[in-house]
């Protein structure tokens with residue numbers, strides 16, 4: 261059942277609408293009354309305490325979960341009901357909390373694979389035989405691997421990387437797709453402070469290139485370094501939304517965190 265999109269959200273610069281989305285698991289309301297408008301070229305952070313519904317929201321956007329009610333609309337297309345790979349093909353890429361990689365392939369092959377998938381419509385293993393001849397894709401993959409600081413591990417099996425390195429590799433796998441919207445679920449989880457800072461710098465660079473991003477993050481240093489706008493979720497509802505300074509000073513946000521992480 262798709263809800264009508266509110267007129268107030270129908271602005272030209274809005275690339276993604278989440279319209280009146282609800283998600284229940286049995287009797288649990290994981291998401292309720294969610295309305296979000298993500299503007300082109302901006303970084304929109306979604307924050308909130310553990311169990312607030314952040315990952316559920318991201319999973320609804322990328323088609324891994326069907327909303328109980330409501331719709332997600334990207335660039336005028338209704339995504340609700342589409343398979344995750346179809347949503348990926350319309351220009352949405354995502355980095356999840358648990359990296360999705362090919363552990364037996366090298367870092368370089370992992371970063372090249374999504375470019376083949378985009379070109380050929382689906383990832384086929386026989387595409388691997390053409391890895392060496394695909395100079396342009398290889399060169400771009402090598403640049404991205406440098407950007408995410410993994411050049412020294414380029415020929416290592418991806419399965420042997422640390423969790424933080426896998427996440428940076430997965431970021432490169434997303435960037436090679438040139439997505440219009442990049443979804444990042446805790447992109448710096450499991451990273452050292454130095455790697456976190458390097459990832460923040462990289463994400464700032466991507467922002468300068470105009471890529472729209474939704475970021476879920478617990479590290480407030482990362483959130484306030486990157487976000488243009490912040491929505492705060494608590495118990496499945498958006499309790500506050502605005503510019504970083506507005507959200508930082510909102511007593512409802514402090515209350516939601518119950519003295520845990522201060523924003």
Ligand SMILES: Nc1ncnc2c1ncn2[C@@H]1O[C@H](COP(=O)(O)OP(=O)(O)OP(=O)(O)O)[C@@H](O)[C@H]1O
Nearest residue numbers: 285288289290308309310311312313314315316317
């Ligand atoms: N597949 C599922 N089945 C049943 N309940 C679920 C399922 N997925 C999530 N939930 C519940 O929905 C609520 C929201 O979970 P979600 O993982 O979206 O929160 P979150 O804000 O991402 O939390 P965290 O910051 O800890 O990752 C929680 O109460 C969680 O237990």
